[in-house]
Amino acid sequence: MIHVASAAGDGFCLAYRLKRDGHPVTWWCKEPGGRDIGKRLVDLRASQGRAITIYDAVGMHADGVDFPRPPHIGGNKLENWETRRMLGTRTMTEHGIEVPVTREFHSVGDAIHFLRKTDGEFYFKPDGAHVPKSMTMKGTSEELLRFLTWAAPQLAKVPRFELQEPVDSGCEVDVAVWLNAEGPVAYEVCIEEKKFLHGDLGPATGCQANILWDVPMCDLVEQTIEPFVPTLVRAGYIGLASINVIITPTLDIYGLEFTMRLGFDSTQAAVALWDDTLGLQLEEFARGELVEFNRSNKAAMTVRLSTPPQPMEDSKDDKKHAGAPLPVDLLDIEGFLPDDVALDAQGLPVCATGSGFIGTLSTTGTSLDTMRETLTDRAKDSKIGDVMYRSDPVSRAEKALAFLRKHALAPDPFAIE
Numbered sequence: 001m002i003h004v005a006s007a008a009g010d011g012f013c014l015a016y017r018l019k020r021d022g023h024p025v026t027w028w029c030k031e032p033g034g035r036d037i038g039k040r041l042v043d044l045r046a047s048q049g050r051a052i053t054i055y056d057a058v059g060m061h062a063d064g065v066d067f068p069r070p071p072h073i074g075g076n077k078l079e080n081w082e083t084r085r086m087l088g089t090r091t092m093t094e095h096g097i098e099v100p101v102t103r104e105f106h107s108v109g110d111a112i113h114f115l116r117k118t119d120g121e122f123y124f125k126p127d128g129a130h131v132p133k134s135m136t137m138k139g140t141s142e143e144l145l146r147f148l149t150w151a152a153p154q155l156a157k158v159p160r161f162e163l164q165e166p167v168d169s170g171c172e173v174d175v176a177v178w179l180n181a182e183g184p185v186a187y188e189v190c191i192e193e194k195k196f197l198h199g200d201l202g203p204a205t206g207c208q209a210n211i212l213w214d215v216p217m218c219d220l221v222e223q224t225i226e227p228f229v230p231t232l233v234r235a236g237y238i239g240l241a242s243i244n245v246i247i248t249p250t251l252d253i254y255g256l257e258f259t260m261r262l263g264f265d266s267t268q269a270a271v272a273l274w275d276d277t278l279g280l281q282l283e284e285f286a287r288g289e290l291v292e293f294n295r296s297n298k299a300a301m302t303v304r305l306s307t308p309p310q311p312m313e314d315s316k317d318d319k320k321h322a323g324a325p326l327p328v329d330l331l332d333i334e335g336f337l338p339d340d341v342a343l344d345a346q347g348l349p350v351c352a353t354g355s356g357f358i359g360t361l362s363t364t365g366t367s368l369d370t371m372r373e374t375l376t377d378r379a380k381d382s383k384i385g386d387v388m389y390r391s392d393p394v395s396r397a398e399k400a401l402a403f404l405r406k407h408a409l410a411p412d413p414f415a416i417e
Helices: 012-020 061-066 077-083 085-094 108-117 141-155 226-234 266-271 278-286 368-380 397-406
Strands: 002-006 025-029 052-055 102-105 121-127 137-140 160-164 171-180 183-197 201-215 239-247 253-259 299-306 336-338 341-343 349-351 357-365
Touching: 002 012, 002 278, 012 025, 012 266, 012 278, 012 336, 052 278, 077 085, 077 253, 085 102, 085 121, 085 160, 085 253, 102 108, 108 141, 108 160, 121 141, 137 141, 171 226, 171 253, 171 278, 171 397, 183 226, 183 266, 183 397, 201 266, 226 239, 266 299, 266 357, 299 368, 357 368
Parallel strands: 002 025, 002 052
Antiparallel strands: 102 160, 121 137, 121 160, 171 183, 171 239, 183 201, 201 299, 239 253, 299 357, 336 357, 341 349
16 A cells, blocks of 8 residues: 655546556645645545555645654655755765856845845855745846846845856756665655747756656766765655756756655656555565565656646636646546646536646657657647647757766766657
8 A cells, every 4th residue: 555645636647547556545635725636536634544655745844753653765854965056065075076156045135235245146045945037036236136036025035045147058967876774775866847838948847858767876876966965864764755856068967956765757757667566565575575666767857737827826717727628538648647637527527626737648768769759649649628739849858868878977868769
């Protein structure tokens, strides 16, 4: 038995996949507004008895620490490497990872004061679990001064902010480790696109498309996530830990941020590499009985399907779309995993909360062109009203993969013509 405990619903894709595989699973969403996610699709209830508990988000570590406790995945205090950006930055430097020049501020006013005195270009990053992605901004000092003057009232309750200087990028990737009490079980690399529209236009979102594949111990792993493994093991960390890095043309590697949880949408890509033994492997992993995953040696690609009001986070229009009908055969689409979806009283798919996060499509393979065509064809045929998706999923993949290959940083399974 696996229980998926969610902060706001991001992990429903995993609960649904486990249920579809025939694995016993229960599902619970902590956010009251998300309690209808998965209704009539999986068993909605709190954890029962001896279930393995999987926490899908940061901010639930107290639940993990205090749970009276079968084994669990996630819910470790070191998730604060992600939730407190400057702590994550210091942790990187302490473990020998270079970071861009970064300054922390405790009010928007302090950041504005700094920008008035300093010319340059910066990434402005609010430090909070529920800050909309649209509040992260890159610009010159003058541009950010205008933006922050406008945004200050919306950021009044955010405790910390960063201004980070950009670095010259040859390649940006995420490198992750799955580890339990026995140590690392698997490593994976993810190339992600966050921009909403074709050609990297539009606002940044949590994720719009990605590719992900398993890697062995290699130079990329050794220079990014591996230095943190001893610290994570000592802390009893069980789950997935990832570092997002920029690699410059001169092969300097800069750490940007941690992800100390299931990814969005890297989780959907990762589970596509498993067959129907996913649940059994996760249970054995949580108990420390598994030393290596049995997964496909192909790569997985995902593309997100959404409807309005996405990508506008926290939109007041959300509730208007709750209960809106979705195609009757939505759950039959190959490679589809639902997010904000439920079944109505007649057993037909509907939008659960109205956020517009309908779900993802995934496929596996060794050819980027074939994988893209597969996903976009399925998206076109989905019959979802007002459906939105990237028609060029992971368009930067060829360039990033060529960089990794040229410098022998990590192997990959792709056959690129």
